[in-house]
Amino acid sequence: MxxxxxxxxxxxxxxxxxxxxxVVGLNNSGKSTVINHFKNDDEKVSEIVPTVGFxxxxxxxxxxxxxxxxxxxHGRYRNLxxxxxxxxxxxxxxxxxxxxxxxxxxxEELDLMLQHPDICTRRLPxxxxxxxxxxxxxxxxxxxxxxxGLDKIMDKPWHISASNAVTGEGLQExxxxxxxxxxxxxxxx
Amino acid sequence: xxxxxxxxxxxxxxxxDRSANLNTLPxxxxxxxxxxxxxxxxxxxxxxLERDTRCRLKVYKGxxxxxxxxxxxxxxxxxxxxxxxxxxxxxxxxxxxVNDLLMFKNNxxxxxxSLPGLPxxxxxxxxxxxxxxxxxxxxxxxxxxxxxxSFHSLSSRSQQLLNLPPSKxxxxxxxxxxxxxxxxxxxxxxxxxxxxxxxxxxxxxxxIGTEAGIIYVLDPQNFSILLQxxxxxxxxxxxxxxxxxxxxxxxxxxxxxxxxxxxxLKRGWVEGKGIIQTTGTIVEILVVPGDNLIVIAxxxxxxxxxxxxxxxxxxxxxxxPITCLCVVALKHLNAYLIAVGLKGGLIQLYQGRxxxxxxxxxxxxxxITFGQMGQEEHVMVIITFGGAIIFKILKRTADFxxxxxxxxxxxxxxxxxxxxxxxxxxxxxxxxxxREDPAAMHRxxxxxxxxxxxxxxxxxxxxxxxxxxxxxxxxxxxxxxQVMGLGPKFTVILSLENMNxxxxxTEMSVVFHVKREIYHLSSYIFKIPMIPPTLSYKIKTSVxxxxxxxxxxxxxxxxxxxxxxxxxVFVMKKDLNIPVLAATINMPSTELAx
Numbered sequence: 001m002x003x004x005x006x007x008x009x010x011x012x013x014x015x016x017x018x019x020x021x022x023v024v025g026l027n028n029s030g031k032s033t034v035i036n037h038f039k040n041d042d043e044k045v046s047e048i049v050p051t052v053g054f055x056x057x058x059x060x061x062x063x064x065x066x067x068x069x070x071x072x073x074h075g076r077y078r079n080l081x082x083x084x085x086x087x088x089x090x091x092x093x094x095x096x097x098x099x100x101x102x103x104x105x106x107x108e109e110l111d112l113m114l115q116h117p118d119i120c121t122r123r124l125p126x127x128x129x130x131x132x133x134x135x136x137x138x139x140x141x142x143x144x145x146x147x148x149g150l151d152k153i154m155d156k157p158w159h160i161s162a163s164n165a166v167t168g169e170g171l172q173e174x175x176x177x178x179x180x181x182x183x184x185x186x187x188x189x
Numbered sequence: 190x191x192x193x194x195x196x197x198x199x200x201x202x203x204x205x206d207r208s209a210n211l212n213t214l215p216x217x218x219x220x221x222x223x224x225x226x227x228x229x230x231x232x233x234x235x236x237x238l239e240r241d242t243r244c245r246l247k248v249y250k251g252x253x254x255x256x257x258x259x260x261x262x263x264x265x266x267x268x269x270x271x272x273x274x275x276x277x278x279x280x281x282x283x284x285x286x287v288n289d290l291l292m293f294k295n296n297x298x299x300x301x302x303s304l305p306g307l308p309x310x311x312x313x314x315x316x317x318x319x320x321x322x323x324x325x326x327x328x329x330x331x332x333x334x335x336x337x338x339s340f341h342s343l344s345s346r347s348q349q350l351l352n353l354p355p356s357k358x359x360x361x362x363x364x365x366x367x368x369x370x371x372x373x374x375x376x377x378x379x380x381x382x383x384x385x386x387x388x389x390x391x392x393x394x395x396x397i398g399t400e401a402g403i404i405y406v407l408d409p410q411n412f413s414i415l416l417q418x419x420x421x422x423x424x425x426x427x428x429x430x431x432x433x434x435x436x437x438x439x440x441x442x443x444x445x446x447x448x449x450x451x452x453x454l455k456r457g458w459v460e461g462k463g464i465i466q467t468t469g470t471i472v473e474i475l476v477v478p479g480d481n482l483i484v485i486a487x488x489x490x491x492x493x494x495x496x497x498x499x500x501x502x503x504x505x506x507x508x509x510p511i512t513c514l515c516v517v518a519l520k521h522l523n524a525y526l527i528a529v530g531l532k533g534g535l536i537q538l539y540q541g542r543x544x545x546x547x548x549x550x551x552x553x554x555x556x557i558t559f560g561q562m563g564q565e566e567h568v569m570v571i572i573t574f575g576g577a578i579i580f581k582i583l584k585r586t587a588d589f590x591x592x593x594x595x596x597x598x599x600x601x602x603x604x605x606x607x608x609x610x611x612x613x614x615x616x617x618x619x620x621x622x623x624r625e626d627p628a629a630m631h632r633x634x635x636x637x638x639x640x641x642x643x644x645x646x647x648x649x650x651x652x653x654x655x656x657x658x659x660x661x662x663x664x665x666x667x668x669x670x671q672v673m674g675l676g677p678k679f680t681v682i683l684s685l686e687n688m689n690x691x692x693x694x695t696e697m698s699v700v701f702h703v704k705r706e707i708y709h710l711s712s713y714i715f716k717i718p719m720i721p722p723t724l725s726y727k728i729k730t731s732v733x734x735x736x737x738x739x740x741x742x743x744x745x746x747x748x749x750x751x752x753x754x755x756x757x758v759f760v761m762k763k764d765l766n767i768p769v770l771a772a773t774i775n776m777p778s779t780e781l782a783x
Contacts, residue, residue: 078585
């Protein structure tokens, strides 16, 4: 690592960067619960209700100020997702790993997203949360990755982590990976 | 269908279980929020009709069986309704078994309602009542008396008695002696009717149709009979029943019977009225909510549509026999499609009578249901005759290219009568005359008609003659003439101009026609070379007038003047026997003084 790069990293860590992250996934997959975990203790909500439209939340991870667009996963709001693709630096895709029936719907939505012109040309980091890992009939993150065909995503860095958004298990690890990726991406530009 | 052959399916294959080993009939699978958590489960009546097997009530949560209950007897139908207003709102699942409505709540038996028995025939009643327990039983006399009554109208206990070997008959009679003879009221079909509100969570009344042709509407809270009505004035056995409306406001109950009739029962009626009679046996009947249409599938491959009053709208013949129907309600598109399951494994989706999509499954579907399942709103569950269960999810992006005008158009036209004008005085007089002498009027009319045809033919023939070939050459050539000289020798200069901007004129000739006694021409026929577009060609000919005094006397000359002093010019085309263009050139008279 050259001196300049070290210097820029130092500056980068001192000056907080603002990045946008879009949180998508089907309804009832736990997007708002995931975001709720990262909020400050005084901002946390005790009861999560289905999101209507979208909500904007801010939190910090490794000195990176993240603005998360928590999109509603309901069928009739899913067409809103694409309007936020343009300005985002990373994508968090939350999957209900106990909902075997809708795994095809998840794949369909993921494929639609990856084919979108604002996404397909960019090297955006994709973070998948195989949420609800505590449910007794939940699928493992490996099975979900296989079912969604994640191995076919060649042009984007992706990571899947099994999570439990209620207890916060697995969330920190995933978001750390995402911030690392976004940092690298910002440094290149 | 050619368009949809090429494009990707509108349905996602969510789950396919070939080994589910389910045996169902239409209307034996429902989607209901049985756990009260807002996530619909699939409830299936699994019919097992072989010996040593029991019918089961299976509840699927997503793709997995969440509950499996053994039923005491062969079920006929399944319903689900809210019976109370307690929170959390949990509906009961009702299964019609023999004469009982078995109700399950949270997948556990909850309540059983038995339909009242039917009275037996007086002769049978007397026979059973005449048996005195204390005195010896004359088994043979009892059997003989029962045999005198038609077997079909006997109660099941008498029927069973007649089928027993003589050695067991006495024991059988003794075991039943204390019970009042009754006929079992068999449940054949069931449906639900919302009581006072169309809300999803509002309570609903179960409606039961029985083998005897009686319809019962039950109170959902205390399970007493709210209404008892006959299906029809003649004996009709209901086997499919559907209801629309609200019990407290207004409702319509449609009953399909085994006698190929559809009967309507309205609020306030105690007896239904037959409104539709079909030729084939009815497979399935649906009421499409949007258009309020009745759709009936019959065994003769036909899909019929009727208005709610029973007027026939349309019929479509399918390529394969229909096995099941299902309403596909797409609220976000404001459309109601009908899924038609066909033998062989094809499921066609119709909007009105227009096919909009199709799905293929590996086997003949026996039952289709569509609705919310789990968290997904548009799930189609297909159960096949082979026992497989298939879940298909409608894609969010599917719009079916629906046009709402198409379906409503034929309906509107059908209902409205044609706009006929009022009968005018003229019309009345005309019709009066027609009645007086129809033969002569017809003759006159025919005469005029033939004349008209002749006139038309003539006009056409004339037009064809004017227009030679495929283009009208007359319009392409401009002919002008110039006469020079004082006489008796003249020079005529003809100028032919090609008016056409892109095609040249070829193979033309010019012919002069004159009275040989008056004029002499240097040449009578000219071959015209090709005239390129927009150019002109000039021909020069000298004319000599034979005006010698020795031939014609001056007085005659004067007479000749007007009509004889002409030069006719014809422009001819090769191989055509009529001129393309004709012109007359009036020649000036020779100045006699010279």
